[in-house]
Amino acid sequence: MIVSIEGHRVGLVVDRVIGSHQTVIQPLGRFYHGVDFFSGTTIMGDGRVAMILDLAGTLRVGASVRSTPA
Numbered sequence: 001m002i003v004s005i006e007g008h009r010v011g012l013v014v015d016r017v018i019g020s021h022q023t024v025i026q027p028l029g030r031f032y033h034g035v036d037f038f039s040g041t042t043i044m045g046d047g048r049v050a051m052i053l054d055l056a057g058t059l060r061v062g063a064s065v066r067s068t069p070a
């Protein structure tokens with residue numbers, strides 16, 4: 001999948017696309033404050049809870065790790 005974030009195009013490898021869903025995104029609790037990979041959660045139609053990936057936050061973390069000298 002190719003996404004455009006903050007003016008950059010980024011490729012992501014996905015195992016499969018399940019489909020599209022209309023969701024209500026609930027914010028993460030304060031326990032997860034500062035977690036840059038997820039922006040919230042949602043409850044799926046079958047009752048399972050799914051985490052919502054924050055692509056921009058994930059890319060920021062990846063870029064900072066990549067630019068840190070070893």
